[in-house]
Amino acid sequence: MIAAKVIDNIWSTRKADSLRGLKFMLVEVLGGIDAGRLLIAADTIGAGIGERVLVCTGSSARKMLNQENTPIDAIIVGIIDEDCTF
Amino acid sequence: MIAAKVIDNIWSTRKADSLRGLKFMLVEVLGGIDAGRLLIAADTIGAGIGERVLVCTGSSARKMLNQENTPIDAIIVGIIDEDCTF
Amino acid sequence: MIAAKVIDNIWSTRKADSLRGLKFMLVEVLGGIDAGRLLIAADTIGAGIGERVLVCTGSSARKMLNQENTPIDAIIVGIIDEDCTF
Amino acid sequence: MIAAKVIDNIWSTRKADSLRGLKFMLVEVLGGIDAGRLLIAADTIGAGIGERVLVCTGSSARKMLNQENTPIDAIIVGIIDEDCTF
Amino acid sequence: MIAAKVIDNIWSTRKADSLRGLKFMLVEVLGGIDAGRLLIAADTIGAGIGERVLVCTGSSARKMLNQENTPIDAIIVGIIDEDCTF
Numbered sequence: 001m002i003a004a005k006v007i008d009n010i011w012s013t014r015k016a017d018s019l020r021g022l023k024f025m026l027v028e029v030l031g032g033i034d035a036g037r038l039l040i041a042a043d044t045i046g047a048g049i050g051e052r053v054l055v056c057t058g059s060s061a062r063k064m065l066n067q068e069n070t071p072i073d074a075i076i077v078g079i080i081d082e083d084c085t086f
Numbered sequence: 087m088i089a090a091k092v093i094d095n096i097w098s099t100r101k102a103d104s105l106r107g108l109k110f111m112l113v114e115v116l117g118g119i120d121a122g123r124l125l126i127a128a129d130t131i132g133a134g135i136g137e138r139v140l141v142c143t144g145s146s147a148r149k150m151l152n153q154e155n156t157p158i159d160a161i162i163v164g165i166i167d168e169d170c171t172f
Numbered sequence: 173m174i175a176a177k178v179i180d181n182i183w184s185t186r187k188a189d190s191l192r193g194l195k196f197m198l199v200e201v202l203g204g205i206d207a208g209r210l211l212i213a214a215d216t217i218g219a220g221i222g223e224r225v226l227v228c229t230g231s232s233a234r235k236m237l238n239q240e241n242t243p244i245d246a247i248i249v250g251i252i253d254e255d256c257t258f
Numbered sequence: 259m260i261a262a263k264v265i266d267n268i269w270s271t272r273k274a275d276s277l278r279g280l281k282f283m284l285v286e287v288l289g290g291i292d293a294g295r296l297l298i299a300a301d302t303i304g305a306g307i308g309e310r311v312l313v314c315t316g317s318s319a320r321k322m323l324n325q326e327n328t329p330i331d332a333i334i335v336g337i338i339d340e341d342c343t344f
Numbered sequence: 345m346i347a348a349k350v351i352d353n354i355w356s357t358r359k360a361d362s363l364r365g366l367k368f369m370l371v372e373v374l375g376g377i378d379a380g381r382l383l384i385a386a387d388t389i390g391a392g393i394g395e396r397v398l399v400c401t402g403s404s405a406r407k408m409l410n411q412e413n414t415p416i417d418a419i420i421v422g423i424i425d426e427d428c429t430f
Contacts, residue, residue, distance in 0.1 A: 094344045097339040097342040098338050099339055100336065101303070102303065102335045120291070123292055124288075148318060157321045158314060
């Protein structure tokens with residue numbers, strides 16, 4: 001997984017039918033040589049802008065949803081505790 | 087997913103039979119340390135040159151099509167709203 | 173797989189239900205041009221902070237667990253022997 | 259997919275049995291910040307040295323072959339038209 | 345696939361049960377902008393230190409083994425012929 005910070009909401013009115021109802025967030029990778037990489041991740045656990053999150057990528061991202069056929073490759077799977085310093 | 091801008095059409099007359107009928111677009115990654123990376127993504131939702139899009143990569147890209155055996159690894163899954171600033 | 177060093181624990185109280193009970197570690201890639209890349213990997217074999225480990229990424233990471241539907245994309249699959257110099 | 263240029267043939271006499279009969283080509287990524295990245299891709303459509311091709315990577319590469327168990331992660335899926343300028 | 349050079353053996357006594365009996369090698373990517381990237385790949389065809397090899401990554405790496413549930417993401421699938429210059 002990747003540690004990232006939630007930067008903003010991403011709005012897309014014209015999108016695949018299977019993505020309807022999903023929330024998308026712009027996240028920025030934290031730390032290391034990938035710091036500053038941007039991804040757009042689906043969110044089903046209610047992460048807020050500014051929070052640090054765990055992002056799961058690739059085919060595993062689909063395992064978070066009930067529907068295997070949703071075309072997503074990144075999803076927020078957890079929120080890093082505020083008092084977790086790394 | 088990746089936020090990208092549609093740059094151009096890509097034409098390929100000699101290609102895998104299973105790709106016939108699919109439209110391919112050259113897209114450029116927007117923002118972050120990957121800005122300027124080029125990908126070729128299939129498009130089934132009618133994205134136009136200059137539009138900002140969401141691109142899904144990897145095995146999840148195949149989930150957008152009805153046919154699991156199509157050899158694609160990137161597809162446009164949404165068009166980012168014009169008034170979405172990020 | 174990637175050779176990495178375990179840097180710290182990652183704590184996440186609000187996370188996907190399927191991740192409950194899993195331990196997460198911050199690891200840093202060792203050597204080569206990716207040195208310094210950070211990943212968060214699940215750990216089921218008891219790796220300690222400071223140890224050098226083998227990290228498996230992508231869909232293969234899920235094969236280490238009994239449950240195919242867990243949304244993880246990186247897991248520690250081995251601890252590199254202390255007397256292994258590379 | 260990735261736009262790449264075919265650079266050379268790659269010969270491997272000692273290889274996995276399931277790879278026998280497959281042709282492998284060295285290709286170089288064209289354009290963007292990944293320009294100059296080298297990959298070795300299987301070729302089943304007869305791409306020639308110097309041609310610009312579409313390369314599909316990851317698990318989708320296997321979908322081009324009849325045999326799901328072939329250990330390849332990159333394959334040439336199309337030849338970019340000569341008059342396609344990008 | 346990636347062209348790489350075998351650098352060393354990697355020894356791991358404490359590892360996933362499903363990895364027992366597998367040999368692991370440290371390999372270094374050859375050529376292009378990824379030159380110098382290090383990976384740890386399983387080896388079932390007897391590659392020697394110093395040899396140039398083809399490494400298959402991702403889910404396809406598992407297809408080389410008889411057991412789909414082995415958590416590996418990179419495996420040596422061929423040895424590049426000595427007289428193959430690229």
